[in-house]
Amino acid sequence: MDANQLLELVKRYQDSKSFISNEETAKLALVVPFIRLLGYDPGLPREVRLEYAADFVQGDGKKLPDRMDFAIFDQTGQKPLIVIETKPLGTDLKSRAQQLARYLSQLPELHFGIITDGCHYLFFGDLENPNVMDPEPFFTFSLEDTKSDWAKVAKFLSKFSRESFNATTLITDAENSRYRQGMIDKLSAALKSPGEHEGFLKWLTEDIYKGKRTTAVMERLAEVAKEAIEPTLLRVMGDDFLDKLKERIQRLNEGTEAPAAKDGPNVVKPDSAKPFDTEPRASGDDKTRVAVEPTEEELAFFGVVRDICTKNGHAAEDVLYRDTSNYFNVSFKRPTKWFVRFFGNGKRKCIATWVPVEEAKMLAAGFEVEASPAAFGISRVYIQTIPEVWALKALVTRSLELSLTAKEEAPSEPALRVVASP
CATH class of the missing domain: 3.90.1150.20 (Transcription regulator MotA, C-terminal domain)
Incomplete structure (x- = not known):
């Protein structure tokens, strides 16, 4: 999977969303193409089974039949790798994820479930406790999110593909993804409002300001920290590039690299x-x-x-x-x-x-x-x-x-x- 393939799915969503009025249409128009992007064939029951049923035992000992919209299996066709539940477009997905939790709790070999409305995709796992679904998804993406880095999304999704799926490494990757997202959220919040995060501001200024930290001083340091963030980010983003640029400008000034020779393949008259x-x-x-x-x-x-x-x-x-x-x-x-x-x-x-x-x-x-x-x-x-x-x-x-x-x-x-x- 690459970013261009995901962008095709984005375009499909944009072209189709006004015509998607129910769950079945969302499945056919968006979820089935998504499964194909992962490298699985929805037409082969060995790989993908629709309306996959499993019997769950209730507290009173009675079996409760339950169905998932899609179940993706390993290459033997015996072990479920991922289950997918589809809801109508616009559904509050997190509040409807309990069906996934039941599957993860009673199928020991299953560690991943996806709930989607065709546009939004929430990936759940049992990363904290085996066979107990985590309360929060470890990865999400949306086909209408204009801020998505589709290359990164495609790279992550490729790990769930038919060719690459490995439950052990995926669990580690999923944990890393969750940790990384937590760090991003925490850093973003601190960088946007350093004055509201006392621990961050204290760490940032502990070797810089030696005086008494009164309320007025901390407010002042918070404002200074806010002013320092943008140039810091620019420095982190551009140091290597700017160093190369400075070297080139220096060569130009020294005459060792001419901006335009009188004749030659690079000259535009x-x-x-x-x-x-x-x-x-x-x-x-x-x-x-x-x-x-x-x-x-x-x-x-x-x-x-x-x-x-x-x-x-x-x-x-x-x-x-x-x-x-x-x-x-x-x-x-x-x-x-x-x-x-x-x-x-x-x-x-x-x-x-x-x-x-x-x-x-x-x-x-x-x-x-x-x-x-x-x-x-x-x-x-x-x-x-x-x-x-x-x-x-x-x-x-x-x-x-x-x-x-x-x-x-x-x-x-x-x-x-x-x-x-x-």
């Missing part, structure tokens, strides 16, 4: 700068301008995009940039083949791509996405910092693919300074 699509005409001032110098931030953006391209197998020298007074272009092989633009001069930073808006929303989950003005692209995504572009690598890659298949437009814009990749 000003008179060859034709637009890939209809672009705003340059003003008279632009025509007479000798040079538009790229900023450090623009060079940083270019560095991330180029690295994304090289990791996908493209040659670094094929990725070029061209600076204008309105935006910063990154193109492939020719300046007419731009595939991403950076707008860093306004109140909000954004990038423009050739990816349709709805597809861009899926590839840029967690970011604000909207239609781009027609003169600048098709979709645009708002960012706050350059390191965030790494989270948009799927979007950048897709935009490059689309740019290579689109047709060029004939009109050209007046010459602007064009620079090859350093």
Whole structure:
């Protein structure tokens, strides 16, 4: 399973949700495709059994027949690995998970159960006590969650696939997932409001502030801590990248790496700068301008995009940039083949791509996405910092693919300074 397959399921949900009115439709439209993504065939009873029945013994000794919507079995067809219960779309799933608990309590070999409404998926296990279902799910995801990192979700789900399923390692992974989520929640809460978490604030400041900790002092330290969090996160995200950027800028300043040689495969001459699509005409001032110098931030953006391209197998020298007074272009092989633009001069930073808006929303989950003005692209995504572009690598890659298949437009814009990749 990969992120693209999950995104197809996201699209299926978006296209179908208005027509899903009952549990059976949710099963057929969403849950069965999800089971197939895990590598199991719902049409083979050896692997997947619908309306799986088991007899549970009650306190009075009577057997109570119970059914699960799906039971997934090992390759022998004898041992149940996962049971899945489906509810109508919009159901409060946690409050309806007791049926899973019964199965986990009376089938010793069973350790995992999923309850879903087709959109939301809650994974339960017996991690704390064998055959006693934990009160909280160890993993959840939702097909309508715009903040999901689908690559990470796919990686985790792959462990439940037919090829990879291993109950022992899965229990450890599930425990780690629960611990990790607890740490994320705890850190997030502390970072958002350090003043409300006394232990965190005390740890943070114990070697920094030596004076008496009065209420007023702690309030002051809480405000300072809040101001320190954003630059700290930026440092953690971008230290390695910024170090490489500083080295490159230093080489440029020392003359050991020229930004644009007179001739060569990486040089884009000003008179060859034709637009890939209809672009705003340059003003008279632009025509007479000798040079538009790229900023450090623009060079940083270019560095991330180029690295994304090289990791996908493209040659670094094929990725070029061209600076204008309105935006910063990154193109492939020719300046007419731009595939991403950076707008860093306004109140909000954004990038423009050739990816349709709805597809861009899926590839840029967690970011604000909207239609781009027609003169600048098709979709645009708002960012706050350059390191965030790494989270948009799927979007950048897709935009490059689309740019290579689109047709060029004939009109050209007046010459602007064009620079090859350093």
